[in-house]
Amino acid sequence: MSKKATQRVLAANEAKAVINRLRISPRKLNLVAGLIRGMTVSNALTQLSFSSKRIANDVKKALQSAVANAENNHNLNVDSLYVKEAYVGKNIVMKRMHTRGRGKSARVFKPFANLTLIVHERAEEAKPAKKSETGKESGQKARCASQEGV
Numbered sequence: 001m002s003k004k005a006t007q008r009v010l011a012a013n014e015a016k017a018v019i020n021r022l023r024i025s026p027r028k029l030n031l032v033a034g035l036i037r038g039m040t041v042s043n044a045l046t047q048l049s050f051s052s053k054r055i056a057n058d059v060k061k062a063l064q065s066a067v068a069n070a071e072n073n074h075n076l077n078v079d080s081l082y083v084k085e086a087y088v089g090k091n092i093v094m095k096r097m098h099t100r101g102r103g104k105s106a107r108v109f110k111p112f113a114n115l116t117l118i119v120h121e122r123a124e125e126a127k128p129a130k131k132s133e134t135g136k137e138s139g140q141k142a143r144c145a146s147q148e149g150v
Contacts, residue, residue, distance in 0.1 A: 013121040014084065015070030018114065019062045024055045026088045026113040032059050033086040033115065041067055041081045041119060059115065066117045076121045084120035088113055 010016055022029060032053050036044035041063065048060040063083070070076040091112035097105045 016118045017062050017066035018116045020114050021112045025111045029113045030088045036083050037086045066119045080122045081119045085118040
């Protein structure tokens, strides 16, 4: 008589982390999210650690959360994870008033944003075998050897 479990939205080799109500405009947050899109997790963490943007620390926490979800909840290999998706959405906007000269006032908008990170496990691919010398390469080596001997 209990409610049926919902189907998993993500693939078996993916994990997700969401942060709602980050106090920054979505446009500024998207700049930092764009930095790490498509990167391996280790490179993305390094990039965020040395970023001068204030929000980079919160994005780093979200990425670490996604990696922890992948490792603990889905048994994925942390070394082969990369940031598949990093997208930003709008949230509420607080509207405040700022006093101006001559008894007037101006509106101040304080936007919030949502951040969603999806990490994906890359399949371990077999390394390609070393290519043998083609006729063109061996011909060039032969010409170089003949020129040295002359």
